[in-house]
Amino acid sequence: MEIKNKKLTDHQFFAERKEILEHWPTGKGVDFAESVEYQKSIPQEKRFGTKLAKAKEENITLIQPRAGVALYQEHIKLLQYLENEGEADLLPTTVDSYTRLNRYTEAQTGIDKSKESGRSMLNGFPIVNYGVEICRTVTSALKSPVQVRHGTPDARLLTEISIAGGFTSYEGGGISYNIPYSKNHSLEKTISHWQYADRLIGMYEEAGVSINREPFGPLTGTLVPPSISNSVAVIEAILAATQGVKDITVGYGQCGNLIQDVAAIRSLNILTREYLDKFGFNDVRITTVFHQWMGGFPQDESKSFGVISWGAAAAVLAKATKVIVKTPHEAMGVPTKEANAAGLRATKQLTSMLKDQSFTDIPAVIAEANIIMQEMKCILDKVEELGKGDYAIGTIAAFQAGIIDIPFAPSRYNAGKVMPARDNTGAVRFLEVANLPFTPDLLKFHREKLEERARYEKRPVSFQMVIDDVYAIGKGFLVGRPNRVNS
Amino acid sequence: MEIKNKKLTDHQFFAERKEILEHWPTGKGVDFAESVEYQKSIPQEKRFGTKLAKAKEENITLIQPRAGVALYQEHIKLLQYLENEGEADLLPTTVDSYTRLNRYTEAQTGIDKSKESGRSMLNGFPIVNYGVEICRTVTSALKSPVQVRHGTPDARLLTEISIAGGFTSYEGGGISYNIPYSKNHSLEKTISHWQYADRLIGMYEEAGVSINREPFGPLTGTLVPPSISNSVAVIEAILAATQGVKDITVGYGQCGNLIQDVAAIRSLNILTREYLDKFGFNDVRITTVFHQWMGGFPQDESKSFGVISWGAAAAVLAKATKVIVKTPHEAMGVPTKEANAAGLRATKQLTSMLKDQSFTDIPAVIAEANIIMQEMKCILDKVEELGKGDYAIGTIAAFQAGIIDIPFAPSRYNAGKVMPARDNTGAVRFLEVANLPFTPDLLKFHREKLEERARYEKRPVSFQMVIDDVYAIGKGFLVGRPNRVNS
Amino acid sequence: MDKKTIVTGVIGADVHAVGNKILAYALEQAGFKVVNLGVMVSQEEFIEAAIETKADAILVSSLYGHGEIDCNGLREKCDEAGLKGIPLLAGGNLVVGKQDFDQVSKRFKEMGFTKVYPPGTQPETTIDELYQMLGIKQQ
Amino acid sequence: MDKKTIVTGVIGADVHAVGNKILAYALEQAGFKVVNLGVMVSQEEFIEAAIETKADAILVSSLYGHGEIDCNGLREKCDEAGLKGIPLLAGGNLVVGKQDFDQVSKRFKEMGFTKVYPPGTQPETTIDELYQMLGIKQQ
Ligand code: B12
Numbered sequence A, B: 001m002e003i004k005n006k007k008l009t010d011h012q013f014f015a016e017r018k019e020i021l022e023h024w025p026t027g028k029g030v031d032f033a034e035s036v037e038y039q040k041s042i043p044q045e046k047r048f049g050t051k052l053a054k055a056k057e058e059n060i061t062l063i064q065p066r067a068g069v070a071l072y073q074e075h076i077k078l079l080q081y082l083e084n085e086g087e088a089d090l091l092p093t094t095v096d097s098y099t100r101l102n103r104y105t106e107a108q109t110g111i112d113k114s115k116e117s118g119r120s121m122l123n124g125f126p127i128v129n130y131g132v133e134i135c136r137t138v139t140s141a142l143k144s145p146v147q148v149r150h151g152t153p154d155a156r157l158l159t160e161i162s163i164a165g166g167f168t169s170y171e172g173g174g175i176s177y178n179i180p181y182s183k184n185h186s187l188e189k190t191i192s193h194w195q196y197a198d199r200l201i202g203m204y205e206e207a208g209v210s211i212n213r214e215p216f217g218p219l220t221g222t223l224v225p226p227s228i229s230n231s232v233a234v235i236e237a238i239l240a241a242t243q244g245v246k247d248i249t250v251g252y253g254q255c256g257n258l259i260q261d262v263a264a265i266r267s268l269n270i271l272t273r274e275y276l277d278k279f280g281f282n283d284v285r286i287t288t289v290f291h292q293w294m295g296g297f298p299q300d301e302s303k304s305f306g307v308i309s310w311g312a313a314a315a316v317l318a319k320a321t322k323v324i325v326k327t328p329h330e331a332m333g334v335p336t337k338e339a340n341a342a343g344l345r346a347t348k349q350l351t352s353m354l355k356d357q358s359f360t361d362i363p364a365v366i367a368e369a370n371i372i373m374q375e376m377k378c379i380l381d382k383v384e385e386l387g388k389g390d391y392a393i394g395t396i397a398a399f400q401a402g403i404i405d406i407p408f409a410p411s412r413y414n415a416g417k418v419m420p421a422r423d424n425t426g427a428v429r430f431l432e433v434a435n436l437p438f439t440p441d442l443l444k445f446h447r448e449k450l451e452e453r454a455r456y457e458k459r460p461v462s463f464q465m466v467i468d469d470v471y472a473i474g475k476g477f478l479v480g481r482p483n484r485v486n487s
Numbered sequence C, D: 001m002d003k004k005t006i007v008t009g010v011i012g013a014d015v016h017a018v019g020n021k022i023l024a025y026a027l028e029q030a031g032f033k034v035v036n037l038g039v040m041v042s043q044e045e046f047i048e049a050a051i052e053t054k055a056d057a058i059l060v061s062s063l064y065g066h067g068e069i070d071c072n073g074l075r076e077k078c079d080e081a082g083l084k085g086i087p088l089l090a091g092g093n094l095v096v097g098k099q100d101f102d103q104v105s106k107r108f109k110e111m112g113f114t115k116v117y118p119p120g121t122q123p124e125t126t127i128d129e130l131y132q133m134l135g136i137k138q139q
């Protein structure tokens, strides 16, 4: 398979499309022209991109939950509850794991078993099985814009049904919905699949319907250094823009050190703009999303409120356009609607309370952002070099060479050699840089940061730090100190 | 009545003491020499000052709830619950409002009615009515150090019974437990009463027993500009040290703007040390306490978790030695033990998670702290001038002249002319400086800050801002914008 | 139309001054004559002030939790003092702890209060209720 | 003493890799021979690996909520494949949502699992349980 970062031709696209819409019976329900009209009938205040643009202009941070259940009437009730009782500004529809893997038969079993047992046996909403009409029933029942959130390596049919179904924003990307979410999908395949999704959205755009697109920022959610996830975000923004996408929200998953978190959003903003402009995508609108801590949560609900609130605060102080909200049930399982709304309200209190405070321009943030940007440039420029200017080819080569390497990812197409660990202030640094193409200065910077921690903890820099850091937030800490230090 | 900031003579003290111990039958149970021995038998890890000193050395922030109920067995259970389930580092015993006003007969009614009804009919624990032995039963039943927290203008008998009863820390002061907590007590009287309390603790100190003393930082808890509360804290530290107190925790109530809050603790630390040293109290140990937002809370429990967590974060980033924790029931009433523990655990998550991050030395904080310190010096030096070097006399004169003036205080001895309001970033500024002896530069600074807000809100600087600010946090905001701006 | 006179204050040993100050200000803005007794007001002081100013209603605040003890007997004392039927309103955080408000309201009504308000009652609500109760048409 | 062999993996369409990686590392450190199948492991793969490596126990993780569907029938397949009686342990976030764990445990035991562990089970606990279950004396 040969892919290039070039806009798919109509010929390519429609040939592929014919096949895709056959994958499951509901594919027949998709009619592009009719869907364009349907999308145009959606009022502006229910359009995702419009609401984001307004928030960006007002310098405020919107809040959005994750949520999805097996039965659609229940799903509507859930989302209504979240916008009314949870004060959510933006709504999600989180898709179940079978659909994510195109296992629609198993998803159907899930729907059926859920009907029988009266509780949701799926961890999300099976969009493909339901098809266009039911999706429209869902999206039109709500006051707020709704986005599809999933984790699907091959989301072509899902994208078709979702946009025809009235969703106005769509998460994912050929890297971010592959490497953290899959074991065996090659990047060639998933980048190609996502070119399809992006091209479809580009076609809606050309037909006068703007759909917001969001690469999945946090990747594995666990100690991912900002420069890695930011680089992936920039690449996916370039890939999407190439297919004609005009409205992109780049994302980042909170690491926990405030300076680093604010700096991550700062650098993400600056370099996404810079790289998009470089390729002539000056008309692409950029907004940002900050994910509250995406790794392991404390079991205790009150402690979870602490983590959630800290994420909310960091998002606002970083001036992210929206924040994705966790719930006090995070460590236990898919939350009840009450727990979900509780996380939202705690977050809302802080997004509104802190909206007039900003940390984006303080010297420590600027310094940290400069480090992140240097690292991003090392990675991105090497990707460009490997691809001889083509970011699709470059990305595939970069993963092969470990130039991009995502910690803890399940994919066999990921080198898995990079090892992150927190420094003495909790910022995520590199314990093992492996093949990342960093300058000697950057290597030295990270080494010194970890040695500082090692001295403080009176133990050598080692893999045990990584393990301790993975558990730390769940146990109430940020830096995973040896017991004798933390107690 | 003539008072001076001089150590009480033994003659004065013991004459007064004889009378005091007669105020209520339980006074007879106090024996100083025996109590010194009892206090000496308390192990170090249960001593308040020791635990604070250790925390200060380790640069961590301890957490402490407020709690007190009418029946002592219930009170013990409550405190045990808070240290076990709430992970409190330090414990309180909050005293009921009748005791605070020396209305021991009504407190007795409260105890009796509570026994009858099975629910606490008092808003705190009536220490005086219970007397020394029951206090010892309480304090010895717990693993952590216990402090008396109250709000008592005349706390002489309460102090005697408390310290004899095994409490190792004691909150209050002649200003901070008068002006916000009383209507008719003159400052002459309450300063004199608190000289007694401080002298008693000085005597314990001389006998080899160190009791921690804490002026009540937040005052009315509602939009008190840091320079006012910090000035009161410094004065009460001086007054206490004069009577021989050696271990002082100065406090501050969160205002909500992070830079200002961190700067408040920074300036409090620096100037308390400076002024104590100036009077030769170089051997007095200073620690700090940060109170999570003390004004009106949101009704919603999840939103309250947001406010609580933000307070926790600010406390740690300011490196306060301890933080006083609110609960998700704050707006509703005295919390259940579960709600109290929930507030504690949310706070604990953040005090431990953020302990390796500090904002005390960032440029914005240093600049803000310099403003606060300039203001404090204006006030303190004027107090000194009015008292011709005597801070007791000076304080009384200063309140008369409105040189110190605490917003929203109920006391008739407070001028009540100063009006605070938030600036455009939520920092508390002066809308009306009234008679505070500020320099023209400072006046200009505050005026400009509020005019900036007025321009943003498109309305004149006015009392309506103050009202809007009082309600703001309860409604989910920090700055009380007019509806058209906030919605 | 003549201004209606309202006596306000915080009963008992309660010193919560903020709400009291702001409520008094809001009532004045809304066109009432406000006789604000401030904090730590005894039952007798409420009654004296109401008689002296021919008040149309008494607004009792209690925040600190002892409201139930402090308010007990106020209605009887009003009756004795010749203030039979005067509207007695209570609001704030009337009891200790987070209790079922219906229960609380019932207990206070049994004590003779005309209306009882839960924690966090907004000034606009208070004003509207007074307009209604005293038959004032809102401009 | 010979090392005991443990097969580990995350069942079904589940890609939660972090706990799996860390658990495998911890088990190795604790002296087990670990055959870690990673994520997205089918029942068949578990069984094949267990047969091939003569495993002493199978540790099934499921995080994403579909555990109940995915684990159903594993015991029967083990029996058929000649792995009668092999300890089958399940842990992670086995079901959708926060459910009463006793109920969950009961359902999984009815499906033939030897022991079932709640969310957040610490590696130390897992190791201790294996030591006990496989009769290993801890040094
Ligand atoms: C990180 C994370 C992710 C990352 C995973 C990255 C990766 N590839 O590894 C990303 C973001 C990709 C992700 C995706 C999804 N996730 Co997820 N995720 C988490 C999270 C936050 C942490 C998991 C983790 O790494 N924990 C740290 C490790 C060290 O702990 P652990 O995994 O629990 O494992 C330990 C113990 O459980 C135990 N253990 C595990 N197995 C076994 C077995 C035995 C026998 C024993 C004794 C012990 C044991 O030992 C392990 C080591 O200590 C959890 C919630 C949480 N726990 O806080 C949700 C969570 C597991 N995810 C969830 C869901 C629903 C999903 C998604 C379906 C939807 C989504 N939110 O996007 C997708 C699933 C995709 C798929 N097909 O699997 C749910 C599951 C819900 C449920 N069961 O009801 C959770 C609980 C969040 C929630 N509350 O909704 N997730």
Ligand code: B12
Pocket: B066, B094, B096, B097, B100, B123, B150, B151, B180, B181, B219, B220, B221, B222, B294, B295, B296, B297, B298, B329, B330, B331, B332, B333, B334, B335, B408, B409, B410, B470, C013, C014, C015, C016, C017, C018, C019, C020, C022, C023, C059, C060, C061, C062, C063, C064, C065, C066, C089, C090, C091, C092, C093, C094, C095, C096, C097, C098, C117, C118, C119, C120, C121, C122, C123, C126
């Ligand atoms: C600020 C505050 C203080 C300050 C008060 C400063 C001062 N002198 O004013 C300080 C720190 C000194 C303080 C002290 C105490 N406090 Co205090 N305090 C508060 C707090 C945080 C805010 C109160 C406030 O100012 N709200 C803002 C104003 C605008 O609202 P408001 O007072 O509720 O009034 C509005 C409405 O209620 C309504 N309203 C009021 N009265 C009436 C009457 C009628 C008829 C109507 C219609 C409406 C109405 O209109 C008002 C204006 O909008 C509340 C909790 C909260 N609400 O978040 C606790 C709270 C009231 N305090 C409480 C307690 C227990 C105390 C103390 C006993 C102990 C302590 N914690 O130290 C002492 C009491 C001392 C005493 N003798 O009274 C408890 C009461 C518990 C209960 N009822 O179960 C509360 C609820 C906190 C809690 N959850 O424990 N407190």
